[in-house]
Amino acid sequence: MKDIQNLQDDRRISIRKVGVKTISYPVTVLDREKKLQHTVATVNMYVNLPHRFKGTHMSRFVEILNKFHGEFNLRNFYLILQEMKEKLDAEAAHLEIHFPYFMERSAVGCSGNFGTERYECRMHGSLQECNDLVMEVEVPITLPQSMGRWGYARVSVRFKEFLWIEELISLVQQGIRAGAELSASVESLCGQLGDTLKATSAISWFRVEVENLADGCSTFATVESSTSFQYF
Amino acid sequence: MKDIQNLQDDRRISIRKVGVKTISYPVTVLDREKKLQHTVATVNMYVNLPHRFKGTHMSRFVEILNKFHGEFNLRNFYLILQEMKEKLDAEAAHLEIHFPYFMERSAVGCSGNFGTERYECRMHGSLQECNDLVMEVEVPITLPQSMGRWGYARVSVRFKEFLWIEELISLVQQGIRAGAELSASVESLCGQLGDTLKATSAISWFRVEVENLADGCSTFATVESSTSFQYF
Amino acid sequence: MKDIQNLQDDRRISIRKVGVKTISYPVTVLDREKKLQHTVATVNMYVNLPHRFKGTHMSRFVEILNKFHGEFNLRNFYLILQEMKEKLDAEAAHLEIHFPYFMERSAVGCSGNFGTERYECRMHGSLQECNDLVMEVEVPITLPQSMGRWGYARVSVRFKEFLWIEELISLVQQGIRAGAELSASVESLCGQLGDTLKATSAISWFRVEVENLADGCSTFATVESSTSFQYF
Amino acid sequence: MKDIQNLQDDRRISIRKVGVKTISYPVTVLDREKKLQHTVATVNMYVNLPHRFKGTHMSRFVEILNKFHGEFNLRNFYLILQEMKEKLDAEAAHLEIHFPYFMERSAVGCSGNFGTERYECRMHGSLQECNDLVMEVEVPITLPQSMGRWGYARVSVRFKEFLWIEELISLVQQGIRAGAELSASVESLCGQLGDTLKATSAISWFRVEVENLADGCSTFATVESSTSFQYF
Numbered sequence: 001m002k003d004i005q006n007l008q009d010d011r012r013i014s015i016r017k018v019g020v021k022t023i024s025y026p027v028t029v030l031d032r033e034k035k036l037q038h039t040v041a042t043v044n045m046y047v048n049l050p051h052r053f054k055g056t057h058m059s060r061f062v063e064i065l066n067k068f069h070g071e072f073n074l075r076n077f078y079l080i081l082q083e084m085k086e087k088l089d090a091e092a093a094h095l096e097i098h099f100p101y102f103m104e105r106s107a108v109g110c111s112g113n114f115g116t117e118r119y120e121c122r123m124h125g126s127l128q129e130c131n132d133l134v135m136e137v138e139v140p141i142t143l144p145q146s147m148g149r150w151g152y153a154r155v156s157v158r159f160k161e162f163l164w165i166e167e168l169i170s171l172v173q174q175g176i177r178a179g180a181e182l183s184a185s186v187e188s189l190c191g192q193l194g195d196t197l198k199a200t201s202a203i204s205w206f207r208v209e210v211e212n213l214a215d216g217c218s219t220f221a222t223v224e225s226s227t228s229f230q231y232f
Numbered sequence: 233m234k235d236i237q238n239l240q241d242d243r244r245i246s247i248r249k250v251g252v253k254t255i256s257y258p259v260t261v262l263d264r265e266k267k268l269q270h271t272v273a274t275v276n277m278y279v280n281l282p283h284r285f286k287g288t289h290m291s292r293f294v295e296i297l298n299k300f301h302g303e304f305n306l307r308n309f310y311l312i313l314q315e316m317k318e319k320l321d322a323e324a325a326h327l328e329i330h331f332p333y334f335m336e337r338s339a340v341g342c343s344g345n346f347g348t349e350r351y352e353c354r355m356h357g358s359l360q361e362c363n364d365l366v367m368e369v370e371v372p373i374t375l376p377q378s379m380g381r382w383g384y385a386r387v388s389v390r391f392k393e394f395l396w397i398e399e400l401i402s403l404v405q406q407g408i409r410a411g412a413e414l415s416a417s418v419e420s421l422c423g424q425l426g427d428t429l430k431a432t433s434a435i436s437w438f439r440v441e442v443e444n445l446a447d448g449c450s451t452f453a454t455v456e457s458s459t460s461f462q463y464f
Numbered sequence: 465m466k467d468i469q470n471l472q473d474d475r476r477i478s479i480r481k482v483g484v485k486t487i488s489y490p491v492t493v494l495d496r497e498k499k500l501q502h503t504v505a506t507v508n509m510y511v512n513l514p515h516r517f518k519g520t521h522m523s524r525f526v527e528i529l530n531k532f533h534g535e536f537n538l539r540n541f542y543l544i545l546q547e548m549k550e551k552l553d554a555e556a557a558h559l560e561i562h563f564p565y566f567m568e569r570s571a572v573g574c575s576g577n578f579g580t581e582r583y584e585c586r587m588h589g590s591l592q593e594c595n596d597l598v599m600e601v602e603v604p605i606t607l608p609q610s611m612g613r614w615g616y617a618r619v620s621v622r623f624k625e626f627l628w629i630e631e632l633i634s635l636v637q638q639g640i641r642a643g644a645e646l647s648a649s650v651e652s653l654c655g656q657l658g659d660t661l662k663a664t665s666a667i668s669w670f671r672v673e674v675e676n677l678a679d680g681c682s683t684f685a686t687v688e689s690s691t692s693f694q695y696f
Numbered sequence: 697m698k699d700i701q702n703l704q705d706d707r708r709i710s711i712r713k714v715g716v717k718t719i720s721y722p723v724t725v726l727d728r729e730k731k732l733q734h735t736v737a738t739v740n741m742y743v744n745l746p747h748r749f750k751g752t753h754m755s756r757f758v759e760i761l762n763k764f765h766g767e768f769n770l771r772n773f774y775l776i777l778q779e780m781k782e783k784l785d786a787e788a789a790h791l792e793i794h795f796p797y798f799m800e801r802s803a804v805g806c807s808g809n810f811g812t813e814r815y816e817c818r819m820h821g822s823l824q825e826c827n828d829l830v831m832e833v834e835v836p837i838t839l840p841q842s843m844g845r846w847g848y849a850r851v852s853v854r855f856k857e858f859l860w861i862e863e864l865i866s867l868v869q870q871g872i873r874a875g876a877e878l879s880a881s882v883e884s885l886c887g888q889l890g891d892t893l894k895a896t897s898a899i900s901w902f903r904v905e906v907e908n909l910a911d912g913c914s915t916f917a918t919v920e921s922s923t924s925f926q927y928f
Contacts, residue, residue, distance in 0.1 A: 023449035038734035148614035213613040217255035270502030381909040382844035487913035681719035
């Protein structure tokens, strides 16, 4: 029989997060070819607090963001998190940015050989005792025979060593090509992508989702490596 | 110094999920006034598998869904999860539905006294050894003096006893009114909502997010109760 | 040399529209199989006014909408427009509804033979001296060999005689099949759809857009018949 | 009694458009402060054709776009349209771009005094015998007393003389402030915006929509000047 008193204790409020979300912001990110790429990001910034928070401090989040003039690279990412943690006297700080990243495309699409391809990218960083960063890219899948949009591969990774966004995207595209040779199923592409990322020493953790856009509903498969957090 | 061999082990592929997502589907849900409410849901169904999955079984997900003719209530939710787990020989089954729920509104808006208000609702159920269900509602916040859309309260709960969607929404609206009397800030509304849900014995766990739509970016606060999973 | 005085005249304010938009509303629409289908619509209602408008009358729009209990058929559509025109003493009344319509699917997708397909539908009616109604359906295109979502056909029509939504959708699917046999290009599908609709005596006017979802961008083609408005 | 033969004629296919749509593309636009602003645009390019179109030419659209390296200003806009018309041997060429434009904000929001505000901008150009360009900006409305997002003003204009995006936005903000002093209604703001734009000699045509985000539905009002097309 359930102990209500104990449940009451269970339901005590224990976690507080406050911050700003969906700030649209012009940013620059690292580009292997052009050194810097200009794009537009959506930014979320929030902190874990042990105690009630003074709303009057909300503006500090964006003051910190502006101080870095929208330049996002691994170093700035860490510095922003540190400043959030200090300035807001927080247990943990979180910074999430989401932006389209553009690359010259090799595939011959409607845009001929001169086109650019858009990749949705996300960087989710947090700083508590240690720093954690997850990078995510969404790579459209268009199979030679598919004459349309077959689907998407969404890959999230943690790094042991720095990887360019371009390197991560090209790893994903390799895995897709390899998987498609076996069979164009979410299972086969997902398994192959898992094997490809597993064999990449710079990557300490990954999660893969492959989605096939079909009539009325999408089918999907995911794999994830079982590593614990990797700090750097 | 890190043991690479060990990291290789860490990176072994350990989790597999497969399923269908974003199926748009006409459904009926329980309505305290009208017994049943017709609405349109977006449905995700997926399972955890210990082994490689035969893609040819994908159609089983929707066959199971169709068997229940889009009738969603707590009992059917559990039966669908059970059938998914069995038919697909899975470690765990997951069913997520997301639908707009309509209620007569009391507030005098542009729609006069006769209008209906739309509330985004989500039910996320999973069945492993035990059954777990999280219900979520999004309640728009319009303060008397705000002359516009002030923001949203997003409340997720686990139940100890059955609650109507109407009861959960009205609990949230009580908390908003109470919090707004103190001060119209995300912290004050969030804290008050937390206290309101904490005092509701039918609720074993909750998470609250209050968002204020402001210029250029939104501010938000969240609280969560610290209970462990409640099974029923 | 330009006559500024005359331009000033040109720039006099001459058109006023007021109304309510993006009302989410549970509705019923005609279904050939089930007589009625329950779905959720987004509704826009507005009127043209010769003079300044009293904002206090905004609630009348939704009062009129509620009076018809969300039952939408050709007759009610006309009655709602008439009541808007009278009650708001307007030169013209406009009613736009947009809803997903669900049909049993024949195609074997991930949902097997038992699935339902979702079609976006729009009805745009206006009443000035005469009544005008445009019906629009969006039909997903999935070619046998495409293994994904090839694209969409968006077809808008005016009627000379009543057509069920099911009949319009199946006309579009016929046109797609016929066009795909020639070549799977936006031009070939668009041309074939135009010929199919042109040969349908119940249709007095049509516009067709065929879109192919390709890498990075979509290609599209449109055709439109040159008829003037058809009143009924 | 209707003349069917004549209706058959009416339904002859008379208009053809082909092109590419929703190309996401990094662009630069003119910025009064910083000379150039980097942003990300969504681009549609299409042409009217008197005859059947060879799909193989689709890639030309993006080849033309790439030739201008995503630099958009009034002069390039016209040159791109000219090249589309020639290269594709078209009756008319159409270029639509839609991008977020960022400006330092003066209002003290959650982002303090250092924030940036995002404005949705659209430029729709077409070239037939003459050149036509419509510029559109969406300006968020946040009234001092509204403590949230009151709504939006969407203003489309044709120019007699060049106006910076900054100038157009500040004209709209003037009109909003002036209208809000009278009363915070869609009617009052819309009327005041109309008067403000009408008094601006650089503007030859305008359309204004003011939307108030209210519970469950939005109310809106529009005004439009009655000028005929202004070519430049």
